[in-house]
Amino acid sequence: xxxxxxxxxxxxxxxxxxxxxxxxxxxxxxxxxxxxxxxxxxxxxxxxxxxxxxxxxxxxxxxxxxxxxxxxxxxxxxxxxxxxxxxxxxxxxxxxxxxxxxxxxxxxxxxxxxxxxxxxxxxxxxxxxxxxxxxxxxxxxxxxxxxxxxxxxxxxxxxxxxxxxxxxxxxxxxxxxxxxxxxxxxxxxxxxxxxxxxxxxxxxxxxxxxxxxxxxxxxxxxxxxxxxxxxxxxxxxxxxxxxxxxxxxxxxxxxxxxxxxxxxxxxxxxxxxxxxxxxxxxxxxxxx
Amino acid sequence: xxxxxxxxxxxxxxxxxxxxxxxxxxxxxxxxxxxxxxxxxxxxxxxxxxxxxxxxxxxxxxxxxxxxxxxxxxxxxxxxxxxxxxxxxxxxxxxxxxxxxxxxxxxxxxxxxxxxxxxxxxxxxxxxxxxxxxxxxxxxxxxxxxxxxxxxxxxxxxxxxxxxxxxxxxxxxxxxxxxxxxxxxxxxxxxxxxxxxxxxxxxxxxxxxxxxxxxxxxxxxxxxxxxxxxxxxxxxxxxxxxxxxxxxxxxxxxxxxxxxxxxxxxxxxxxxxxxxxxxxxxxxxxxxxxxxxxxxxxxxxxxxxxxxxxxxx
Numbered sequence: 001x002x003x004x005x006x007x008x009x010x011x012x013x014x015x016x017x018x019x020x021x022x023x024x025x026x027x028x029x030x031x032x033x034x035x036x037x038x039x040x041x042x043x044x045x046x047x048x049x050x051x052x053x054x055x056x057x058x059x060x061x062x063x064x065x066x067x068x069x070x071x072x073x074x075x076x077x078x079x080x081x082x083x084x085x086x087x088x089x090x091x092x093x094x095x096x097x098x099x100x101x102x103x104x105x106x107x108x109x110x111x112x113x114x115x116x117x118x119x120x121x122x123x124x125x126x127x128x129x130x131x132x133x134x135x136x137x138x139x140x141x142x143x144x145x146x147x148x149x150x151x152x153x154x155x156x157x158x159x160x161x162x163x164x165x166x167x168x169x170x171x172x173x174x175x176x177x178x179x180x181x182x183x184x185x186x187x188x189x190x191x192x193x194x195x196x197x198x199x200x201x202x203x204x205x206x207x208x209x210x211x212x213x214x215x216x217x218x219x220x221x222x223x224x225x226x227x228x229x230x231x232x233x234x235x236x237x238x239x240x241x242x243x244x245x246x247x248x249x250x251x252x253x254x255x256x257x258x259x260x261x262x263x264x265x266x267x268x269x270x271x272x273x274x275x276x277x278x279x280x281x282x283x284x285x286x287x288x
Numbered sequence: 289x290x291x292x293x294x295x296x297x298x299x300x301x302x303x304x305x306x307x308x309x310x311x312x313x314x315x316x317x318x319x320x321x322x323x324x325x326x327x328x329x330x331x332x333x334x335x336x337x338x339x340x341x342x343x344x345x346x347x348x349x350x351x352x353x354x355x356x357x358x359x360x361x362x363x364x365x366x367x368x369x370x371x372x373x374x375x376x377x378x379x380x381x382x383x384x385x386x387x388x389x390x391x392x393x394x395x396x397x398x399x400x401x402x403x404x405x406x407x408x409x410x411x412x413x414x415x416x417x418x419x420x421x422x423x424x425x426x427x428x429x430x431x432x433x434x435x436x437x438x439x440x441x442x443x444x445x446x447x448x449x450x451x452x453x454x455x456x457x458x459x460x461x462x463x464x465x466x467x468x469x470x471x472x473x474x475x476x477x478x479x480x481x482x483x484x485x486x487x488x489x490x491x492x493x494x495x496x497x498x499x500x501x502x503x504x505x506x507x508x509x510x511x512x513x514x515x516x517x518x519x520x521x522x523x524x525x526x527x528x529x530x531x532x533x534x535x536x537x538x539x540x541x542x543x544x545x546x547x548x549x550x551x552x553x554x555x556x557x558x559x560x561x562x563x564x565x566x567x568x569x570x571x572x573x574x575x576x577x578x579x580x581x582x583x584x585x586x587x588x589x590x591x592x593x594x595x596x597x598x599x600x601x
Contacts, residue, residue, distance in 0.1 A: 001291075001601060038601040043298060045594040046402065050302045052587055053394035054309065061315040075583060083586035087593035097600030114349050115596045117546030118409055122593035125484075126585050131459055228305055244297050 004031055004100055025100075034096050040222060040251040041093055045086050047221035052078055073148030074155070077140045078217065084132025085214030087122040094119045133206035136213060137194065141187060149187060156180055156220040163227050172226075172256045176219050179260045179267075183216050186267045193273060204277040205270045212270070215263040219256050226252030292338060293406035293599045299330060299399050309395050318393050326396050333400035336376060337407035340369050345408045352548035353490070355541045360489040360551045366411055370492055373444065378404070379415050380422065380442035387426065387434075388442035398591060405595035410549030414447065416588055417487045420581060421448020424499050425518065428569035428577050436524050437497050447493040451482045451500040451519075451555065452578070458484075461575075462511035466502040466557065468565065478502055478519055478565045479558030481539075488553030489521075489538035496521040498536070500557070500565060501574050514574035517565035519557065535562035 004026040011020045012027055025031045055071045055078075062068045094116040098105035105112045123129050141149055157180065163173035190209055194202035229248035237245070291297075303309045309326060312318040344365035351363040373379065381397040383389025405412050422441035425433055440446040457464040466480025478500060482488070489496070498519045507513030523531030535558055542552040557563045569577045 035601075038597070042594070042598050042601045045590075045597065046294075046298060047302050047306060049587065049591055049594055050307060050395045050398050053396075053398040054307050054312075056394040057312055057318065061312065061317055079583050079586050082590035086590040090593035090597040093597035094600045108346075108350075111346060112600060114346065114546065115600050118349075119593055119596035120545055121547055122589050122596070125486075126589045127582075128459055132586070225301070225306060232305070240297075244301070248301075 001035065004035055009102075031100060034100055036251070036254050038093050038096050039247070040255040041089050041218070043225065043248075043251055044218040044221045044255065045090065047225060048078070048086065048217060049082060051221070052082055069144070070151055073144050073151055076143055077136075077148045077152050080132040080136035080140055080210060081214045081217050083126065084129040084136070084210050085217075087119070088129055088211075089214070091116070091119050091123055129210070130207065133210040134203065136210050137190060137203065137206040141191060146191075152217075153180055153184060156216065159220055159224045159227060163223055166227065166230055169223075169226065169230065169252075172223065172253060175256050175260055176216075176223055179216055179219065179264055182264055182267045183212060186212065186270050189271055198273060198275070200278045201273055201275045204275075205273075208266055208270050212263045212266050215259055219260055222252045222255045293334075293342065294402045294595075295598075295601075296330075296334065299402060300327070303330070303395060303399055307395060309393060312393050317391070320391075321393055321396065329392065329396055330399050330403075332376065333378070334403045336372060336378070337403035340372050341404060341407035341411055344369060344411075348408070348410060348549040349546075350548075353541055353551040355538065355551070358489070358537050358539075359491065360538055360541060360553065361491050362414070362551065363549050366414075366492060366549060369408070369411055370414070370444070373415060377443070379419050379444045383419075383423070383426070383442055387422075388439045401588070401591050402595055402598060405592050406599035408549070409592050409595060410547040412592070413547060413550040414487050414490065414492055415444070416592075417450060418444060418446070418448040418493075420450065420585055420588075421497055421499050423581060423584070424516070424568060424577065425497070427580060428516070429518075432526075433518060433566060433568065436526075436528060437518070437520075440495075441497060445493065446495045446497055447487060447490065449485055449487045449496060449498050451485055451488070451498050451557075453482060453484045454480070455483050461501065462509070462514065464501060464503065464514065466500065468502040468504045468515060468517060470504070471564070475564040475566055476502075476504070476517060477558060477561065478517060478563045479561065482555045482557070484542070485553045485555050486547075486550050488551065488555045489541075490551055494522075495524070495530070498555075499568060501578070502565075504571060507572055511575045513572055515571050516568045516574035516577045518568045519563065519565035523564065534564060535560050 005024055007025050008022045009025050010022055010028060012023045052075055055075045058071045059068050097112045098116055101110055101112050104110050160173050160177045163169045190202055190205060225248045229245035233245050303326060304323060310323045313322045347365050348363035354361050377390055380389035381392045381400060382394055385391050418441055422438060425438050425441065441448055452461055454464050468476040468478050470476055480502060500517045500519045501514050502517055503513050504515050519536060520534055521536055523534045525531050537556045537559060539554045539556050544552060
């Protein structure tokens with residue numbers, strides 16, 4: 001962020017004067033897109049991870065067995081997202097970081113390239129992300145006879161319902177609602193596919209399933225943040241706080257409006273059960 | 289001044305405005321953790337991360353670890369950082385104070401870890417492993433094992449690791465061949481070769497207590513026949529004093545793409561037939577034990593990745 005605010009390169013896209021001054025790169029649309037991507041994902045990831053931490057503590061202090069089962073089930077379902085999805089996206093964010101720095105990002109003069117190199121291992125150890133995807137599809141989807149996954153979607157629906165009541169957020173909330181409905185359909189469909197003779201195709205879609213589940217969980221966290229921010233903006237706050245809360249609203253608008261349509265496209269892909277991955281012969285991969 | 293590693297305002301937003309972590313202080317277990325304490329913990333973590341961990345991040349990456357005659361040295365700069373880390377009692381943040389922990393709520397520890405990992409994740413890998421290995425002892429250890437090992441691990445005097453992977457057994461951990469044969473006493477003779485062992489050997493600590501997955505002679509194939517053992521680098525006698533080196537040798541470290549500050553070791557156990565371990569938990573229950581720890585381990589890896597992204601932003 002600091003670099004994008006201070007690094008001067010290029011004229012503003014809208015400046016027509018020949019002698020217009022160059023501007024910090026944060027004023028260029030492509031850079032803003034990358035930065036808002038990094039912002040919204042960082043924030044969503046933080047919320048997911050700390051939320052799981054809270055669930056762990058709630059398990060510890062619960063006196064009710066039903067509560068404990070609910071919280072533990074949510075933790076168990078969210079863990080593949082916490083590890084597999086988050087580290088996949090984190091590596092991409094580190095790569096975006098290099099991109100923002102431009103040529104300097106590729107050099108050792110700046111710390112960004114180390115972050116990218118160091119981050120890669122998180123996709124591999126403690127269970128590769130392929131394994132995390134299999135865990136979500138093969139185990140966690142049907143945990144407690146599928147109840148825990150349903151509980152997760154119910155938690156998401158609570159935030160959607162609150163958001164629908166806020167006029168400025170209604171469209172965004174409906175967008176997430178559409179996504180949750182589709183995710184439920186994909187979950188059901190994949191569950192049947194992996195029990196059928198198409199099981200290999202089902203598991204070929206394990207990683208995409210992790211992706212779309214993760215996208216939905218991220219959107220939930222980000223919408224939850226935005227709903228809180230909206231309430232706060234109706235109260236009295238410092239200028240700095242107002243800027244922060246407005247940032248929350250924009251992260252939500254960005255993530256839900258630009259990422260979820262892609263997620264839903266991916267869900268359509270999963271539902272289509274394309275089997276090319278499974279059908280291609282080993283020889284046809286070539287390279288021998 | 290630009291925020292470094294993590295945006296404090298955002299950390300506070302999640303802890304207090306989104307999740308209301310202070311609600312936990314209504315319960316006896318977390319009674320000390322009101323907003324003031326939570327904020328103080330996060331500030332202390334942030335200070336340590338920015339003052340001691342971040343400045344040596346690059347140097348440690350460039351220096352890396354070195355291997356000579358079975359000994360591994362970690363980046364010189366880590367010794368100072370480690371001393372501060374131990375002094376602040378940061379290794380076992382959420383654990384029982386009776387064993388050297390701080391009894392914190394998980395979410396608060398995660399906030400601290402956001403700063404620590406974003407500042408210097410290769411350094412933190414040492415600590416996460418010490419804590420994880422300690423947790424296995426806390427959950428599955430006999431009173432004797434806890435007495436001998438736990439507090440030293442949670443306070444960071446001794447380190448830990450996780451010996452699972454072998455050259456033919458990565459994702460397919462059930463294919464491992466490291467063997468355990470029962471001795472006449474309570475110990476087992478362990479023989480085998482492990483690879484990709486983070487912190488398997490290092491000079492940060494005076495002893496390392498290794499949890500090792502192995503198959504007891506005669507146990508079934510696959511994951512059903514795997515047991516968990518505690519194999520100290522230096523044998524610890526019943527009275528807590530050091531015995532001999534436990535016939536466990538580091539045979540080399542990997543040259544890697546990243547996390548140069550953490551040695552990724554190949555380990556040979558029982559080359560002279562003298563490597564001893566004690567059973568941790570029940571026979572053939574090694575995988576169940578690992579699964580208990582798996583959630584926490586995986587959550588922490590997510591935290592590591594996220595912290596890199598957070599620092600990038």
